[in-house]
Amino acid sequence: MSDLAATGTAPALDVESIRAQFPILERQVHGKPLVYFDTAASAQRPRAVIDAVSRFYETQNANIHRGVHLLSQEATDAYESARTRVAKFINAPSRDELVFTRGTTESINLVAQAFLRPRLQPGDEIVVSEMEHHSNIVPWQMLCEQVGATLKVIPFNDAGELDLDAMDELLGPRVKLLAVVHVSNALGTVNPVAEICARAKAKGIPVLLDGAQAVPHQAVDVQALGCDFYCFSAHKMYGPTGVGALWAPMATLKAMAPYQGGGEMILKVSFDGTEYAAPPNKFEAGTPNIAGAVGFGAAVDWLDGLGMDRVAAYEAALLAAGTERLQSVPGLNIVGTARAKAGVISFTLDGVHPHDIGTIIDHYGVAIRTGHHCAMPAIARFGLPATARASLAVYNTVAEFDVLVEALHGVREMFG
Numbered sequence: 001m002s003d004l005a006a007t008g009t010a011p012a013l014d015v016e017s018i019r020a021q022f023p024i025l026e027r028q029v030h031g032k033p034l035v036y037f038d039t040a041a042s043a044q045r046p047r048a049v050i051d052a053v054s055r056f057y058e059t060q061n062a063n064i065h066r067g068v069h070l071l072s073q074e075a076t077d078a079y080e081s082a083r084t085r086v087a088k089f090i091n092a093p094s095r096d097e098l099v100f101t102r103g104t105t106e107s108i109n110l111v112a113q114a115f116l117r118p119r120l121q122p123g124d125e126i127v128v129s130e131m132e133h134h135s136n137i138v139p140w141q142m143l144c145e146q147v148g149a150t151l152k153v154i155p156f157n158d159a160g161e162l163d164l165d166a167m168d169e170l171l172g173p174r175v176k177l178l179a180v181v182h183v184s185n186a187l188g189t190v191n192p193v194a195e196i197c198a199r200a201k202a203k204g205i206p207v208l209l210d211g212a213q214a215v216p217h218q219a220v221d222v223q224a225l226g227c228d229f230y231c232f233s234a235h236k237m238y239g240p241t242g243v244g245a246l247w248a249p250m251a252t253l254k255a256m257a258p259y260q261g262g263g264e265m266i267l268k269v270s271f272d273g274t275e276y277a278a279p280p281n282k283f284e285a286g287t288p289n290i291a292g293a294v295g296f297g298a299a300v301d302w303l304d305g306l307g308m309d310r311v312a313a314y315e316a317a318l319l320a321a322g323t324e325r326l327q328s329v330p331g332l333n334i335v336g337t338a339r340a341k342a343g344v345i346s347f348t349l350d351g352v353h354p355h356d357i358g359t360i361i362d363h364y365g366v367a368i369r370t371g372h373h374c375a376m377p378a379i380a381r382f383g384l385p386a387t388a389r390a391s392l393a394v395y396n397t398v399a400e401f402d403v404l405v406e407a408l409h410g411v412r413e414m415f416g
Contacts, residue, residue, distance in 0.1 A: 032365030
């Protein structure tokens with residue numbers, strides 16, 4: 001069973017059984033068992049996801065929607081079944097409100113160009129937070145440059161918590177969208193997004209949430225959150241790369257122009273004009289990542305089987321235990337100490353560059369991320385060029401944190 005006790009009413013997970021479902025955890029790195037603490041960048045895949053993708057290619061591979069032959073019909077059923085399961089996973093009111101994309105980044109760009117650009121005028125404003133991933137900054141900067149709008153930024157405090165009073169002051173009459181991360185990939189902060197949405201909606205401002213780091217680690221209910229757009233990626237949640245999703249209410253999707261033109265997103269094409277398909281197909285031009293969507297569906301089935309309450313409880317206990325162990329390393333400073341945190345621990349080690357930390361502990365078999373984590377403004381807020389980041393998942397253990405700590409002591413000894 002798990003080496004952590006059950007938390008609250010959620011029974012403990014059998015983590016050794018979970019680990020056995022991940023073939024990559026059996027390999028060695030530099031002669032040492034792999035310790036993978038880089039899930040915030042990309043999670044590993046359980047056998048259920050690997051098998052689902054392989055099975056599709058081995059038995060059902062064909063293009064979807066227009067074919068009358070059996071393989072095409074089966075591929076279509078597999079693809080659309082995945083849409084249904086992913087939509088249910090975030091409690092979307094309708095499966096047709098779930099648009100498959102290449103990931104969170106494309107989802108945000110879709111909203112920027114298909115929803116906001118036609119509504120944005122010179123002098124209008126977009127508000128983001130200081131802790132955003134670049135994918136929730138750069139698309140809005142590009143849009144502001146295209147239209148002549150202004151990007152405003154919500155600051156956060158030394159603990160890595162958003163200043164909601166400052167946010168309220170920024171949400172003026174010219175603001176056309178608020179875009180905020182649900183869980184920070186660089187700091188681990190879990191933002192109070194339901195409250196943020198309520199404050200923005202009270203002023204008539206639509207809200208986009210970047211949920212890439214939230215959906216794999218806690219139950220997400222888009223209806224309860226009250227947002228207008230929710231974006232996430234399969235590869236953060238034990239699924240394939242190159243596929244993700246955008247959720248938005250049907251009325252919003254119907255009012256949006258297509259993001260790209262081509263096959264799949266049309267009802268009728270002539271040289272006199274084109275009639276577009278209804279959402280979600282309107283936003284899925286071209287042959288999609290069919291196998292990726294099938295794997296996406298398998299990933300949410302796998303998470304459902306664990307139970308998101310149990311996942312959240314286990315990871316919260318593991319985060320607490322791992323944080324305590326890391327704090328025993330001399331000269332280690334944790335960056336991001338919000339009261340509400342998910343499984344991300346960013347840190348520095350006095351006198352050692354984060355890249356050196358990552359390189360050295362790799363030889364202990366430990367994989368972490370070093371750098372700015374595609375969140376340069378958040379890291380710069382602390383006057384740092386980079387941090388080391390250990391990000392955990394349901395397959396990690398306290399024993400692995402002990403290996404990480406041992407490796408960091410080795411780094412400490414090398415640098416004196």
